[in-house]
Amino acid sequence: MTALLSIRDLRVAYRRDGIEVPALKGISLDVEAGERLAIIGESGSGKSTLALAVAGLLAGGAEIGGLVDWFLPASAGAKAPLSVLPDISPSRGKMGSSVAGSPLATSKIGEGRDHELISPLEGEMSGRTEGGAVERQLFHLHDKPARLGRDIGFVFQDPSSSLDPVMPIGKQIAEVVHTHLGLSWPDSFAQAKTLLDRVRLPDPEAVLHVYPHQLSGGQKQRVAIAAAIAAGPKLLIADEATSALDTIVQAEIVSLIRRLVAEDGMTLLFISHDIALAATLADRIAVLRHGELIELGETDQILNAPRHAYTRALLDAHLGLDTEPLFHRQGASA
Amino acid sequence: MTVLAVSNLAKRYRRGGKPFAAVDDVSFEIGPAETLALAGPSGSGKSTIARLVLRLTEPDAGRIDFESTDFLALSGAALRARRARLQMVFQDPLAAFNPRATVARVLDDPLRIHNIAPRAERRHRIAALLERVGLDAGLAARAIHEISGGQRQRVAIARAIATRPSLIVLDEAVSALDVSVRGQILELLLDLQRQERIAYLFISHDLGVIRAVAHRVVILDAGRVAESGDARAVIANPQSAIGKALVEATPRLTRNRP
Incomplete structure (x- = not known):
């Protein structure tokens, strides 16, 4: 297996009421090319922060340290081992190239915050020095940074927030195709229609012309997925992408993601609070808690031979269709 | 004997100019200390039924008998008095409370409004309520926005039981909680049910949770009852198309347990 991206000692902290609150406390893991990796954890575990950090979507106020290294086809070979690169020391942040320094994709799924992202040399960072070093922005991305929309597709929990409410669906998807693949507008719209068909929306021709509010939650999530995969990204990140949907729609979206990932040979980062749901999809599961990576292993090992007590507790807390009812356990019933 | 009997309940809304039935001829009963679950996909009418039972919305047709009185016929002081016996806990307690209010204030309201306890006794009653739901009495002075989601849901339960x-x-009520907290809240609800003989109308989209806590289940589809019965029996062997689809869609955790 070869790594698509390598995360080393990733640290993220947010400022809340002037106090620095750590969200990720030094996460290291490799995402293998073509694998389906689930990141699971409870609230405050840092799982969404990890997804945003990988996508280069962290808000300006976040303090970032560590390294996210991409091995994209064009830039993959002939790289020195990370450990000998001179610019990975957390105290030398300015030396790394930054996500913000690259022409970030203006994909509609990016919530439009593109250009101010992680800009190390301006804004609230100016003048803040700790021990003489600006502790920030250590994204070393080789010569070909991963671009959101082009190399990374991102699906959020709430599709309404990632779709433009006043733009027809077809245009939102065609824009991604036009921007990243450089197709003409007629070809981009034709591709948008193909994508709507691929995410199994009935009557794609009609859906091209409707607005988000005319679709159900599950249909909107299908559109968001179509936009996320429009440019043929290597990595698809689904951050609680089914959590706001009911059980039946959730199962449909999970099976859609499974099929698209297989068809396009994408790598999947599936962020979820639900270990049972994650297990239906993932080759490997990473368990996060309080910003730390507790355990990482093959799905079968995590379910059947968890090494960490916390993983076991998460599994035991699952209420499935074969769990003994709670009122029986307590020996009482009405 | 029943606590709640709902008969032929109906509620229509208009959507895009066309009428549609959010709740259509729904009937069920709940006995003392019983948990009846309402299950179904989004838009099946679960929450509309909850709003009708609480009289936050008035039905177009049907009858609701609560504690053997015609609940829909009540108004004014009689309705307020009866409402003390019928409480609610929602998914997001932060949306249900004034976030800047203290825990004590949130619990003082029902005691005052329903004349449960005179002013001099209330502080003591609030401490007892907090203790009853597994919280430290010292939490009373804290603001609602300062406490954790699990603590907040315990406060919501304390407020609900304040009026007996x-x-x-x-x-x-447990859908937004972390799984580790969810188990504790469900245990608390079961304990209260056993001690105080409280009946629950338990609305959830999660059959795993329903199976763990509910005695009976009503499965809804497009506002109508698709099937109902013993919760474990229905989930083990659903008969309706929607029941089968819900069971099929529930993620299985396949573990080789020792």
Whole structure:
């Protein structure tokens, strides 16, 4: 297996009421090319922060340290081992190239915050020095940074927030195709229609012309997925992408993601609070808690031979269709 | 004997100019200390039924008998008095409370409004309520926005039991909680049910949770009852198309348990 991206000692902290609150406390893991990796954890575990950090979507106020290294086809070979690169020391942040320094994709799924992202040399960072070093922005991305929309597709929990409410669906998807693949507008719209068909929306021709509010939650999530995969990204990140949907729609979206990932040979980062749901999809599961990576292993090992007590507790807390009812356990019933 | 009997309940809304039935000829009963679950996909009418039972919305047709009185016929002081016996806990307690209010204030309201306890006794009653739901009495002085989601849901339960209800409507009350906290809250609800003989109308989209806590289940589809019965029996062997689809869609955790 070869790594698509390598995360080393990733640290993220947010400022809340002037106090620095750590969200990720030094996460290291490799995402293998073509694998389906689930990141699971409870609230405050840092799982969404990890997804945003990988996508280069962290808000300006976040303090970032560590390294996210991409091995994209064009830039993959002939790289020195990370450990000998001179610019990975957390105290030398300015030396790394930054996500913000690259022409970030203006994909509609990016919530439009593109250009101010992680800009190390301006804004609230100016003048803040700790021990003489600006502790920030250590994204070393080789010569070909991963671009959101082009190399990374991102699906959020709430599709309404990632779709433009006043733009027809077809245009939102065609824009991604036009921007990243450089197709003409007629070809981009034709591709948008193909994508709507691929995410199994009935009557794609009609859906091209409707607005988000005319679709159900599950249909909107299908559109968001179509936009996320429009440019043929290597990595698809689904951050609680089914959590706001009911059980039946959730199962449909999970099976859609499974099929698209297989068809396009994408790598999947599936962020979820639900270990049972994650297990239906993932080759490997990473368990996060309080910003730390507790355990990482093959799905079968995590379910059947968890090494960490916390993983076991998460599994035991699952209420499935074969769990003994709670009122029986307590020996009482009405 | 029943706590709540709902008969032929109907509620229509208009959507895009066309009428549609959110709730259509729904009937069920709940006995004392019983948990009846309402299950179904989005838009099946679960939450509309909760709102009708709580009289936050008035039905177009049907009858609701609560504690053997015609609940829909009540108004004014009689309705307020009866409402003390019928409480609710929603998914997001932060949306249900004034976030800047203290825990004590949130619990003082029902005691005052329903004349449960005179002013001099209330502080003591609030401490007892907090203790009853597994919280430290010292939490009373804290603001609602300062405490954790699990603590907040315990405060919501404390407020619900403050008026000694016979029925609590739980609308996705544990859906937003972390699994580790969810188990504790469910245990608390079961304990209260055993001690105080409270009935629950338990609304959830999660069949795993329903199976763990509910005695009976009503499965809804497009506002109508698709099937109902013993919760474990229905989930083990659903007969309706929607029941089968819900069971099929529930993620299985396949573990080789020792």
